[in-house]
Each structure stands twice: as C-alpha cells, then as structure tokens.
Amino acid sequence: MDSQAIEDMLAIAVAAGAQGRLDDAEAAFRAVLVMKPDHDEALFGLGLNLLIARRFQEAVEPLTWAVHAPNAEPVRRQCLAHALFLTGDFARAADTFATANGVEPLPEGARVTWARAAAYNALEGGDAQAALDLYAMIAGPLAEDLETVAREGFGILVAFDSLDAARTLGAWLAAHNPADLIRAHELRVLTDPRFDRAPPAYVEALFDDLAQRFDRQLVEMLDYRAPELLANLVAGRYARFARILDLGCGTGLAAPFLGGFGAQLTGVDLSSAMLAKAAERGGYDHLVQAEAVTFLQSQPSAFDLIFAADVLIYFGDLAPLLTAAAEALAHGGVLAFSVERGEAGWRLLPTARYAHGDDYVRQVAAPGFRIADHEDIVLRREATGVTQGRLYLLEKL
16 A cells, blocks of 8 residues: 555645535545545545535445544534434434534534434424424524524425424424414425415415525525526527516526527516516516416417426416416417426425426427427435426427
C-alpha cells in the first residue's frame, strides 16, 4: 500500500470538495477507499460529500463507518444524525443525536433537528401533544411555536409516507386551528380521499402561503424544472405563437422561457401573492387572478398556446379542464401541460396532489385533441427519491 498515494488522493478529494466540485471529490474519495477501504477520513469525506449533494440515503453508510473509527470527532456523529433525519429514519436520527449530545453539547441547529426527530418518532403510535412536548423539552429556549412545528412536521411525515403519524398530527392541528384551510384539506385527503379535484380555496391558501419561499424551495432545493422542460418541448415543434396563456403561472417561472415565442403573454393564477411575485419578475402583458376552468370558459378562441406546468396535479378528473381549454384555444392551438405519472386512471396521492396514467390522459384528451408529443421527466426531488412526471403537447382538432 502506497501511503503517499493515499494522502495525495485524499488531498485532491478535499480540495475538490472545498471548491464545490462534488463529482470530482466523490471520485477521489472513492479512489482512496479502493486503496484503503477502512480509511476513516475518506469515509467521512465521502459521506459529507454525498450529504451536500443531497444523496442522503447513500451518505448514511460511509458516515456510519466513519463514526465508529477510533477517536472520531463528534461532528461525524452529528452529520450521520442529520443524514438519518433526511432519509426519514427519525428513530435512529434521534438516538444518534442523543448520543452525540452526550459526548459534546450539540450546536443550536443540530439540537432543533434532534428535537424534531424525537417528536416525529414519538408520533408513531403515540399522542401528538406528548410528542410536541418532547420537542419543546429537547429544543428548550430554541423551540419554535408548536403549531408551526406541527404544520411543518405534517408535510414532512407525509413526504416520508409516515401516514399514521401524519394523521395524528393533523388531528392535533385541526383541533388547535380549525380555520386552517390548508391542513384541513390535507388531513381530509389522508382520512377520506374521495375528491376529484383540490378545492380552489385550498389551492389559493396553499400558494398564498408558499409565495415568498416558492422559488427557493422548489427550484433551489427540489430542482424543479418543469416550466423550462415543457417550454423546450414546445419549442422543439413550434416557433411562434401570437397569444399565450400561462395557466397557473405562479411566481412567473415560465415567463423567461415563453418570451422567445414572441407572443402576448397572459398569466392566470388563483393566488394573489403568487401573482405579485410574477409581476416582480416581469414578462407578462396581463396578469389575472382567477380559477383555471372558470377563466378558460370565459375566453373562447382567445389563445394559440395554453401552457400549464404543475397545474393538472391539482385536478383528478381532467375532463372539465381539457374541455374548457379546447374552447379557449383557436383552431389548431396547442395545450402543453405536465402531470405526475401514475399507473392508470387518476389517483389522489397522500401529498394532496393527483397522479395520472397515460391511458387516462389519452382517453380524456381524445374528444378535442390529438397528442402531438410527450416526454417523461423528473418533476422534482421528494424526500428520499424523485417524483416522475410526463409532459404532453396536445393540438386542438
């Protein structure tokens, strides 16, 4: 074994990681581990690199090995605990944070995450108030408002498919704030999922609440690129449009990609807060607050392209929307949209969004459209995996 070669490769890995070249760093850390599989610094470096790359599940194994090295620094156990939390393994995360805290008091951020992990774990088969009290006890003076913790926890538990725990927390939220339209609907989805579309009042409240953090949360953290990918699919077949409707325009993420078609661009959304962000971004000739189907029905033959990125995920039954879209399109107009990919028909998911099968989309589109193109994509990161989607281009018959 050439110890100098190991040290040289380790230095390359550390330097690449410091420069944000995560792929190069990973390759170099793995090269060290080929030469010396139990090299604890390389194991920790690889685990940390994977954690930064948001490959949380993959980070757990090397971090676990790195923690058990003789004289391992306390920060290694903290990183392992964070990785476990981010994979939804709240029981192991809480235990690992507790052990780390016994060696060296945790920094503030780690203590709060420990408190959340312990509370989420306690919700499995437990009482919501007791779980939240446990959070408050561990977080101490760092504790946030319990209702805020519960709202965020509800979404996290749903994302990790811990649905019994989410129901328990959702019932606590409903009792403490019955006027919360967002959590009330999301709890109904988990207890009686028989809705063929999300209520407009829920969608409006949801996106009013999300508006200020929407771009950062979806684009930066979840790698959401549906508007760009859908616009690219459109541009691959069509060069110009005169009048475009960005349906469910949100904060205006699609505007820069639609600008190249040279059209008059109208944005429509239910959320006034999202429309305000779209106005800040610019690129629209008109911005309108309205419900999607109602607006389409009021605009006969008004558009050449209707663009709907991540809008149909709030509709189960697509027939009313597609019928209204056909009426709002000029002859030969195009409807471009994304869906979350389902097996068959349509299904309401625990996330309160809908998934649609290709068979269903083709069936419901057939009366007024022909499918000109489609493409499978990754819509966004979600918990430990990704959400699979499909893009469609439909031409009005």
